[in-house]
Amino acid sequence: MSQPPVAGPAGGRQPLPFLARLRAGIARWWPYVPALLPLALTLAIVDSLIGASRLQNFGAGFFGFIITDYGILIFVVGSFLTSVPALVIAMLVGLGIAIASTTYLPRFLSEWLDPFVDLLAGIPSIVYGLWGFLIVAPFFGHDIFPTVAPALAWIPGFHPSFNSPSLEGTGLALGIIILTLMILPITTLLMRDALRSVPRDLWESGLALGATRWEVARHVAIPYAKRGIWGAAFLGFGRAMGETVAVYFVIDQTARLPTNIYAPTSTMASLIVSSIAQNLAGTDLHFLAEMALVLLAITLVVNVAGRWMIRRTFTDVAGL
Amino acid sequence: MGAVTGAPPLAAEDDLRRDRSGHLRGRTVLDRCIGWLLPLLFLVAIAPILDLVYWVASRALPTFTLSIITTNPSGAAGGLLSPIVGSLEILLLATLVAIALGFFGGLATAEYLDEETAGAIRVTANVMVGIPSIILGLFGFIVFVKYFGWGASLAAAGVTLGIFMTPYVYRATDLAYLSVPPHIREAAVGSGATPLQYLFRVATPIAFPSVLTGIFLAMAIGVGETAPILLATTPVAIPPLSLFQPASALPLYIWSGFENGLILPVAIHRAFQAAFLLLVIVVGLNVLVRIIAARSRRRLEGLFQ
Numbered sequence: 166m167s168q169p170p171v172a173g174p175a176g177g178r179q180p181l182p183f184l185a186r187l188r189a190g191i192a193r194w195w196p197y198v199p200a201l202l203p204l205a206l207t208l209a210i211v212d213s214l215i216g217a218s219r220l221q222n223f224g225a226g227f228f229g230f231i232i233t234d235y236g237i238l239i240f241v242v243g244s245f246l247t248s249v250p251a252l253v254i255a256m257l258v259g260l261g262i263a264i265a266s267t268t269y270l271p272r273f274l275s276e277w278l279d280p281f282v283d284l285l286a287g288i289p290s291i292v293y294g295l296w297g298f299l300i301v302a303p304f305f306g307h308d309i310f311p312t313v314a315p316a317l318a319w320i321p322g323f324h325p326s327f328n329s330p331s332l333e334g335t336g337l338a339l340g341i342i343i344l345t346l347m348i349l350p351i352t353t354l355l356m357r358d359a360l361r362s363v364p365r366d367l368w369e370s371g372l373a374l375g376a377t378r379w380e381v382a383r384h385v386a387i388p389y390a391k392r393g394i395w396g397a398a399f400l401g402f403g404r405a406m407g408e409t410v411a412v413y414f415v416i417d418q419t420a421r422l423p424t425n426i427y428a429p430t431s432t433m434a435s436l437i438v439s440s441i442a443q444n445l446a447g448t449d450l451h452f453l454a455e456m457a458l459v460l461l462a463i464t465l466v467v468n469v470a471g472r473w474m475i476r477r478t479f480t481d482v483a484g485l
Numbered sequence: 486m487g488a489v490t491g492a493p494p495l496a497a498e499d500d501l502r503r504d505r506s507g508h509l510r511g512r513t514v515l516d517r518c519i520g521w522l523l524p525l526l527f528l529v530a531i532a533p534i535l536d537l538v539y540w541v542a543s544r545a546l547p548t549f550t551l552s553i554i555t556t557n558p559s560g561a562a563g564g565l566l567s568p569i570v571g572s573l574e575i576l577l578l579a580t581l582v583a584i585a586l587g588f589f590g591g592l593a594t595a596e597y598l599d600e601e602t603a604g605a606i607r608v609t610a611n612v613m614v615g616i617p618s619i620i621l622g623l624f625g626f627i628v629f630v631k632y633f634g635w636g637a638s639l640a641a642a643g644v645t646l647g648i649f650m651t652p653y654v655y656r657a658t659d660l661a662y663l664s665v666p667p668h669i670r671e672a673a674v675g676s677g678a679t680p681l682q683y684l685f686r687v688a689t690p691i692a693f694p695s696v697l698t699g700i701f702l703a704m705a706i707g708v709g710e711t712a713p714i715l716l717a718t719t720p721v722a723i724p725p726l727s728l729f730q731p732a733s734a735l736p737l738y739i740w741s742g743f744e745n746g747l748i749l750p751v752a753i754h755r756a757f758q759a760a761f762l763l764l765v766i767v768v769g770l771n772v773l774v775r776i777i778a779a780r781s782r783r784r785l786e787g788l789f790q
Contacts, residue, residue, distance in 0.1 A: 196593030202586055203652050204609040210616065210624045217627045258529050265523035268492045278527055280775065285534050287702075287767050289709025291736045292760045296537045298743065299544075299753065346533050353530065365489040372493070377516035386492070400615065407617025410711045410736075414743060434619050434712075441715055454627070457620050468615030472608055 217454035239422050244432040248405035251344035259352035267360040268382050286350035294414030297343045306334025323426050335417035338426045343415050352401040359393025392474045399471030403464045409434040433460045545761035548754045557722050561752035570724040571732035575643045576708050582647025583654045591658025613652040618712040621649045626716035639725045639732035641717035649713045650703040657699015661692035694781030698774045705770035711736035735759045
């Protein structure tokens, strides 16, 4: 695409006329304008949030526990309390599905089941939320939690205290369950891709040495695809932290730390979304913008790390 | 890439896995058990969704009449005309914005930038995909509703959703043009095609189906999103007459139903009907994508034989 140097009659380079230089410059540089738009939009988002916030509030009080006075820590804790367990379950189940799909299932079955799992990633958040609130919450509140809770009460945090409005279905536990279902397709998909990228030679040499398929998957494929699996964990975590509407529907949005796993609580995203029903002006908007900045910082770091790991995996494969 | 990847197909029964008396060895038994148990995990992923689809359909369909899609909502009752029309209008505007912002970036990254720059720029687009949608919503509220003074409007919702969909269109375009085989490009350039002739006559016809599937996938993701448009428009009972009037949408209708408590049976039915319509649109777009992808793959295979 670069402009060839124009040779003058004397063999030396003549300065191009202005318009030709302009044309050459545009031909050289125009691709950067549209290509950098996503970065520009990301920066515009950060800039608008900084503009709407009051950054001097990023002090000790901002991270304090006090809800009435610009406290944010309980929402950060709430976000981690829902996202981390959901991520752990989704990673374990997703890894199992990924191994089953790449290793054990016959081709025709995995070709039918894989697109089905991918399709689940497209189901709108609000449909999960509606289903979780109207169908799953009553079912868990009436049938599952009352049976399961006494058996699990010895685990710290699993004892339903009788003063809090517990065992009604909605709350932290249901938030974790719905969140798990929502991030399961994406973690499964990414780990499946990671396992698919393991060279056939490695599988076959493992099998030829007499290892079973499970042993090859466990000791060869998973270590090889480790970075891709970590990438899936990071991206799944970012997805879980940012998930908003469905969590808001089933978590019984209450601005306090949960006393047990059945108690209502709040995440950063669900607090932002719940404030929308109220009058959004002045200090409220400042507070939400500051919270959004914290959430954005966490998700950006997690996503950059995840993408970086996945990219490394692919270059490794390409380099083989 | 060249290297063959992925697990080899299942081998036949292997005598090496048996001991001298013909019994399966312990490790082999473990392998067989895992081989039967792991696929059951698919049920963990799929069973809840079948339950979801069953309940949404069973709550939506018995009271579903044609008047629901031809009348506007009134209070908790009425129809779903304005959310349906609003959803389609917002989606149309958002798709145009996303194509305008995303297509040329993907094209430039795939065709006109050197490998290293393109790789770095791809990361920025992938990271933008990871921005939580509620933050996009807050951005749209701060910039379009407040700063530009558009108010709660179809325009603010459409542009915000369009920005949300931009990186998806960008990635799809990028991948589509990257997937044009190098030998096709070499053949075109070698037979004297100018860069523009190559772009319009060679690369675009090959890449177009993939770009189209990417746009449809972005639409399928965008139409179900609540958070980006939640602050940019308000659920109103009539479809908008101009860009700067508020437009309702199916997700917003469900949202406002939830905020109003979802106590009346008719409100619950309407919410499930809106959810059912959303599912139909999303699944329909996904099926469309698979059909286009399968057809274009057949066409390309014919082309390269």
